[in-house]
Amino acid sequence: MLDSETLAPAETARGDQGAEAVARSPWPVAAPALGLALAACGGGGGGSSGGSPPATSSGAVTVVAAPPTPVQASRFLGQGTMGATSADITAVTTKGYATWLDEQLATARATSFWDSLVATGFNVVANRDNEAGWDPTVWRMLITSPDQLRQRVGMALLDMLVVGIGGINLNWRQFAMAAYVDVLWDNAFGNYRQILEGITYNAAMGSYLTFLNNRKANPTTGSVPDENYARELMQLFSLGVHQLNADGTVKTSGGAPLETYTPADVSGLARVFTGLTLASSDSSTPDRYRQRMVMNAANHETGAATFLGTTVSGEGVAGIKSALDAIFAHPNVPPFVSRSLIQRLVTSNPSPAYVGRVAAVFADNGKGVRGDMPSVIRAILLDTDARSDAALTSTTAGRLRDPIGRLTGWARAFGVTSPSNAWTIGDTSSTTSRLGQSPGRSPSVFNFFRPGYSPPNTAISAASLVAPEFQITNEQTVIAFVNYMYGLVLNGAGDTKANYTATLTKAADSQALVDEVNLLLAAGQLPAPTVATIKAAVDSIATTATNGLQNRVNAAIILTLASPDYLTVK
């Protein structure tokens, strides 16, 4: 059993001694992978390494190698932003991946979700009991905020550490939700332990997972503490249900997977999350929702709480700290969180080796720090499995683009703006007329799709692969998506529209046009026959026809968005 005091990251019994040993070296990336990463970063041309890599002040390794090609840069941006733009492609090809990452990791937030709501005037009583302001705020942030890596990592965290605005049982829901995502965005380049702490004390999370005002046991009535947060904190936010090896594979005994926690652990841990209440009783403004919840000792369980081999007894916030420390120290956390992040950013079925390399960095970033998000992000995006072109010819690599990412990808590639700042895209949850997914509107703590989802009775499940995004893919949504994007591409939503000026300059040359759309939206991954089909379709629209050039642009974009070669990103 685990005791947080004696547990040091590299001392746990883990299957992968190699990754452990390397993790303690000065270079946080496993040496063999680094060598391959050097070759990969060389791109199509000379793959030789460019000399000994100097360390940056953060301990990361700067690779001196041939610059990425535009196609490689677009692919990288598709993993590290909400969508590639021409300008960003140029920047990455000029600076290289590592420098671009360094700059993004050093970029402070331009504004917070909270301040954005205030700046756009939503802090008025008329909005106290509705969600007005949430959708425009989040779409504006995702599409236009310059700290794009933070946006992408923030969304990955929101997909894992789920709060859905509709399930927050507080007033000023848009502000409560904003305060929650601000915790994720503020800490996206911080430490995962701080993320766990931040969400535990957040009012929206307290409401969503029903531990706000959770009470200690009452022997008279027989009531016991609400177990919701204790369970989901372990199951979804940190450990998962099965014990994992360092490479994310499931530990088994006699062929059966080993469970991470028991019902008794859940009941024990539930006792710790008692007594938390809102910082203020003033509901006339939302301000209390961005203050941490405070401990009301009268409702806090004083009896012993035993879970995961640890016992705390009525220690209030010190007890919560002990609980979070114990969870954070569990050997499952590095592979569990690493695998989830890789799934959100790069590929649904990462190799155990890839997971292991990233998990090793999570466990120790090379400077003895566990849970260092910048190091983990670098490890994910610079790993050979993410950068090497080998994945481009695989039939099993990659992931189905999530619908939100398809919308933001189009929006960023084609310069969508909203002159009035209203960003009227709205709630895109509808499965019959929109995306079937909307940021911050998950229907449950299980998100729109589960990490372990495999579409039944398919070649994907037969190959023992998962494809989470297929959980929201069916005969309705595939049609609804094309219908919705057709409307957005042509007309936008309100005054939220694309700017096709640059693309129009290529519209008379169908090959150039299709190549441009392919580069921006699909990172050049449309195969030649698909490109040819789209080109021929574009050519069937005369440049001299009324709106001919614009329609050629529209056709190229819509045909690309509808193509399975675009929808699957490698």
Place this chain on the structure above:
Amino acid sequence: MSCFEHDQSRRAFLKRSSVLGLAGVAAPFATTLGAIGEAAAATASDYKALVCVFLYGGNDYANTLVPYDSASYAQYAAARQNIALGRAALDATALTPANALGGRQYALAPTLAPLLPIFNAGKLAPVLNVGTLVEPTTKAQYNARSVKLPPKLFSHNDQQSYFQASNPEGATSGWGGRMGDLFQSGNGAASLTCVNASGNAVYLTGKSALQYTVGTGGPIALLSNSSTLFGSATVASSLRSLMTTQPATLMGAEHAKISKRALDTYAQVTGALASAPNANFPLFPTGNNLADQLRMVARMISVSNELGAKRQVFFVSIGGFDLHDNLVPQQPVLLQRVADALRAFYDTTVAMGVADRVTTFTGSDFGRTLQSNDDGSDHGWGSMHFVMGGAVQGQRIYGTPPAIGNNTPDDVGQGRLLPTISVDQYAATLASWFGVSPGNMATVLPNIGNYNPSSWNLGFV
């Protein structure tokens, strides 16, 4: 929506419906209703449909089917304290089953009142303490872990999957789909054997049968079925071609298959549903998404003959049952929606003349604790479910009434029920009615062999 009159006769149905104001289609409505009846009568003489109504989140059983006899009620109230329902409120929905329960009596939750007449008419039956099991399990065996238990008990996604598929999340087929496997070759439109009106669920996918998802408004047209886009037929045809041509990647190929299914079945399903417009199904309340889903199911059943379907399995769902808090204010609202939707659906099948060919049953992740966490209940296991339909042997309560309280032989902690009827036995009973032979039962329910064959048919349908 208020309760409807209890007169189930066809004349009464027509009379009721004409009063409802159907946006000016009174006369053609009556004709079409007659047409529905005729169509239903012309339906394959052996048409059968199973309809799974899944309550996502884990429905609190103790406030759904409430202990009502004095002694049981007292135990219930003592165990639940401030989340117990008041006894007086249960008087109107107390059940008087035809079978004796050794002095035990139950009442429906007050907002399930619309179901009471169906129970009294002998067409609805509660089934007690149904839950996921691998094999028969006693409390001692559970505590000792000396038998196989379903993995990841108390985890929502895994128990949703286990209920529907006999396997946790990641399951590759569900028992509804596995029934579809056995019957789809007898269906003219095999692709419409398993129909989901709610979204994705493993329940309806079989080893070869695939679920077909249809929205409450029917199939969606791709860009209004326009044969040209931007004035070009090439663009329109290229769009369909690109959407449906399978690339080399597994994920791309699967996406293309789904698009192809959507486009291929659009014309067939839309054409069939055109003869069964919403206006012909006026009993369904508005503002109730479960009712919308069941209305689509009713429409699909009404055109099953045109679609050449003889055996169909349907899935509908409603979420929101994970009431760790606000149980007493919130659950009745959800149960009202369930009752209104089920009642409308049953009455519609009666009007269609197919009530005895359609059996509806509920499912859920799990039941919940009996004990309160101050304003709600936590994840549990065994739960109470309902079966409804013209073929149901209703006005009876099936199963063994569990003991009420802590530390009873049925309690595995905080009043969580150890199931006495496994989902497999519940499902096998439904499957048997549907036409699955005992010899094929194990392909539908892989664990059914762990139960005595005499217990495979609980007799409720």
